[in-house]
Amino acid sequence: MQEEKWLNWLAELQALAQAGLAYGRDPYDLERFAAIRTLAVQMLSDLADLPEGKVREVFANEKGYQTPKIDTRAAIFKSGKILLVQERDGNWTLPGGWCDVNLSVAENTIKEVKEEAGLDVAFERLIAVLDRNKHNRPVSVHKICKIFSLCSVRSGVFTENLETVASAYFTVDKLPSLAEAKTNKEQIAMCFKAYADENWQPVID
Missing domain, CATH: 3.90.79.10 (Nucleoside Triphosphate Pyrophosphohydrolase)
Incomplete structure (x- = not known):
C-alpha cells in the first residue's frame, strides 16, 4: 500500500514536470521542470530497483500535456x-x-x-x-x-x-x-x- 502511494505521487510529479516542459517559456523554469522530471525518474528507479534508463523509457518519454x-x-x-x-x-x-x-x-x-x-x-x-x-x-x-x-x-x-x-x-x-x-x-x-x-x-x- 505504501509503494502504491509513492507510485501515485511520482506519477503526478512526473506529469506536472512534463506539463511544465510543454507550456513553460522561461528558460530557468524549463530547467527546473527538467530537473524535477529527472528527480522523479531517479526516485522511481530506486523504488522499483530498475535502471534509470529503463524507467525514463517507459515513465518519462512523452511530450505535451500528459493524459490517460x-x-x-x-x-x-x-x-x-x-x-x-x-x-x-x-x-x-x-x-x-x-x-x-x-x-x-x-x-x-x-x-x-x-x-x-x-x-x-x-x-x-x-x-x-x-x-x-x-x-x-x-x-x-x-x-x-x-x-x-x-x-x-x-x-x-x-x-x-x-x-x-x-x-x-x-x-x-x-x-x-x-x-x-x-x-x-x-x-x-x-x-x-x-x-x-x-x-x-x-x-x-
Missing part, C-alpha cells in the same frame, strides 16, 4: 459463457489492448477482437469506463482508462497469432488463471451482469 492511456476490452457471450483469450504466458484475459491513435473506441475494440480472437464482431453497448489502478494489480505508473464493451459475433474462427495461443468460453464460476493486470474476476462478473441486464447503466469511475 485507453485500454479497450470486449465482452462476448455464447450459451451463458464469456469469451477469453489465452496469452503466451498461459494466463487468460478479455480480448483487447491499447487504443490506436487513428481509431475510435468502438473501432479499436472490434480490431482487437479480430486480432486476438479471430472474430468479426459488432459493437453493441458500453459496459464500463474504469480507472485501472482502482481495480487491477499491480498498479501502473501510467494513468489508464479501461473501457469494457459488449460485442456480438458475426463470423470468424480463432487462429493462433503473435499475442494469443487459444480462445475459449467460460462460466463466471469456473474461470481459468487470469492476467490480473488486464482482466480480473470482478470485471468479468461485471460483464456477466451487464449482459443479463438490457437496462444496464455503464459503470464509470
Whole structure:
C-alpha cells in the first residue's frame, strides 16, 4: 500500500514536470521542470530497483500535456459463457489492448477482437469506463482508462497469432488463471451482469 502511494505521487510529479516542459517559456523554469522530471525518474528507479534508463523509457518519454492511456476490452457471450483469450504466458484475459491513435473506441475494440480472437464482431453497448489502478494489480505508473464493451459475433474462427495461443468460453464460476493486470474476476462478473441486464447503466469511475 505504501509503494502504491509513492507510485501515485511520482506519477503526478512526473506529469506536472512534463506539463511544465510543454507550456513553460522561461528558460530557468524549463530547467527546473527538467530537473524535477529527472528527480522523479531517479526516485522511481530506486523504488522499483530498475535502471534509470529503463524507467525514463517507459515513465518519462512523452511530450505535451500528459493524459490517460485507453485500454479497450470486449465482452462476448455464447450459451451463458464469456469469451477469453489465452496469452503466451498461459494466463487468460478479455480480448483487447491499447487504443490506436487513428481509431475510435468502438473501432479499436472490434480490431482487437479480430486480432486476438479471430472474430468479426459488432459493437453493441458500453459496459464500463474504469480507472485501472482502482481495480487491477499491480498498479501502473501510467494513468489508464479501461473501457469494457459488449460485442456480438458475426463470423470468424480463432487462429493462433503473435499475442494469443487459444480462445475459449467460460462460466463466471469456473474461470481459468487470469492476467490480473488486464482482466480480473470482478470485471468479468461485471460483464456477466451487464449482459443479463438490457437496462444496464455503464459503470464509470
